[in-house]
Amino acid sequence: MTLTYRTVFVSDVHLGCRAARAKALNRFLKHLRCERLYLVGDVIDMWRLKSKWHWPESHNRVLRRLLDHSKHGTEVIFLPGNHDEAARQFIGAEFGGIHVRALDVHETLDGRKLLVTHGDQFDIVVRSGRLLPMLGAQGYNLLLAANRPFNAIRQKLGLPYASLSKRVKYSVKRACTHISNFEELLMLDAHNRGLDGVVCGHIHHPAFRPRSLFPQQLVDYYNCGDWMEGSSALVEHLDGRLELIDAEAVVEQHRAQAEEEADEAATDEAQPSLVELIAYGRIFAEAGGSPPVADRTDPADPVVGVIRPATEPGGDRPATPDDAPNRA
Numbered sequence: 163m164t165l166t167y168r169t170v171f172v173s174d175v176h177l178g179c180r181a182a183r184a185k186a187l188n189r190f191l192k193h194l195r196c197e198r199l200y201l202v203g204d205v206i207d208m209w210r211l212k213s214k215w216h217w218p219e220s221h222n223r224v225l226r227r228l229l230d231h232s233k234h235g236t237e238v239i240f241l242p243g244n245h246d247e248a249a250r251q252f253i254g255a256e257f258g259g260i261h262v263r264a265l266d267v268h269e270t271l272d273g274r275k276l277l278v279t280h281g282d283q284f285d286i287v288v289r290s291g292r293l294l295p296m297l298g299a300q301g302y303n304l305l306l307a308a309n310r311p312f313n314a315i316r317q318k319l320g321l322p323y324a325s326l327s328k329r330v331k332y333s334v335k336r337a338c339t340h341i342s343n344f345e346e347l348l349m350l351d352a353h354n355r356g357l358d359g360v361v362c363g364h365i366h367h368p369a370f371r372p373r374s375l376f377p378q379q380l381v382d383y384y385n386c387g388d389w390m391e392g393s394s395a396l397v398e399h400l401d402g403r404l405e406l407i408d409a410e411a412v413v414e415q416h417r418a419q420a421e422e423e424a425d426e427a428a429t430d431e432a433q434p435s436l437v438e439l440i441a442y443g444r445i446f447a448e449a450g451g452s453p454p455v456a457d458r459t460d461p462a463d464p465v466v467g468v469i470r471p472a473t474e475p476g477g478d479r480p481a482t483p484d485d486a487p488n489r490a
C-alpha cells in the first residue's frame with residue numbers, strides 16, 4: 163500500500179511533547195511516496211525539551227523516516243518555526259539531504275506559486291490566548307454555569323455583579339480577531355511578493371481556502387494544521403490538485419481497502435477452477451451415476467416429519483407429573 167503525492171506539507175508536530183502524535187505520523191510517513199516534502203515548522207518542540215524531556219523511540223523514528231525519505235529521492239525542505247527556532251541558525255544549510263530554509267516558494271503543477279513558511283513572524287500579538295478558542299462552546303457553557311456561584315460570593319463580599327462568561331467571550335473574540343489578523347497578514351505578504359497563495363502552520367488551525375472558493379481573499383490560504391490534536395496534511399496530488407487531508411483517516415482507509423483486496427484474492431484462489439469442476443463431474447460419470455443425493459427416509463412411513471410428544475426413555479407413553487423425581 164502506497165500513498166502517492168507530488169508534494170506534502172506537514173507542520174506543528176511538536177516532537178518532544180507528550181501530546182505529539184508521533185506513531186500516527188510514522189504510519190503516514192511509512193506509506194508515503196512524494197517528490198517533495200515540506201516540514202513547515204515546529205517539528206521539534208525545543209521549548210518543551212528545555213523544561214521536560216520526553217523523547218520516546220517513536221519520536222526518533224519520525225526523524226529517521228524523514229531522513230529515509232530524503233535518502234530515497236524525496237526533496238525534504240525544513241522551514242523552522244518558533245518552537246524549533248534554534249534550527250534557524252542553520253538556514254541555508256543541509257543535513258542528511260534535508261534543506262533548511264526560512265521560507266520557500268513552491269510552484270504547483272498547474273503553475274500556482276505558493277509562499278511556504280511557518281508564519282510565527284506574522285503573529286504580532288505574541289502567542290496570546292491560543293488556548294481560548296480551544297475552550298470552545300463547552301468551556302463557555304461551563305463558565306455560564308459558574309457565573310451564579312461566582313456572583314453569589316461577590317455579593318456576600320459586597321462586590322458588584324460581574325460576568326465571567328462575558329469576560330471570556332471578549333477574550334475569545336480577541337483571539338479570533340488575532341487569528342484572522344495572522345491570516346490576513348500572511349496573505350498580504352504573499353500578495354506583495356506577487357505570489358498566488360500561502361502555505362503555513364503555527365496556529366494549529368487547519369485551513370483550506372483557495373481564492374476559487376473565497377474570492378474576497380487576496381490570495382489562496384492553506385494552513386497545515388498540527389499533529390497534537392489532529393493529523394492533518396496539505397497534499398498536492400500528481401495532477402496538481404491541492405487537498406487538505408486527515409492523514410490518519412487516509413492511511414486507515416487505504417489499509418482497509420488493501421486488506422479487502424487481499425482477502426478477495428485469497429477467496430478467488432480457494433474457489434475450484436472450471437477444470438476441477440469438469441474432472442469432478444467425470445469421476446461420478448465413470449462411477450456410473452450422478453453425485454450422491456441425501457438419503458430420504460421411507461416416504462411410506464406416515465410418522466416421518468411429525469413431532470411426537472416427549473417420552474421418557476424406555477417407555478412409549480407421554481411423561482406425566484408423577485414421573486418427576488420426588489423432591490419432598
Ligand SMILES: [Mn+2]
Pocket residue numbers: 203204243244245280282363364365
Ligand atoms: Mn509555531
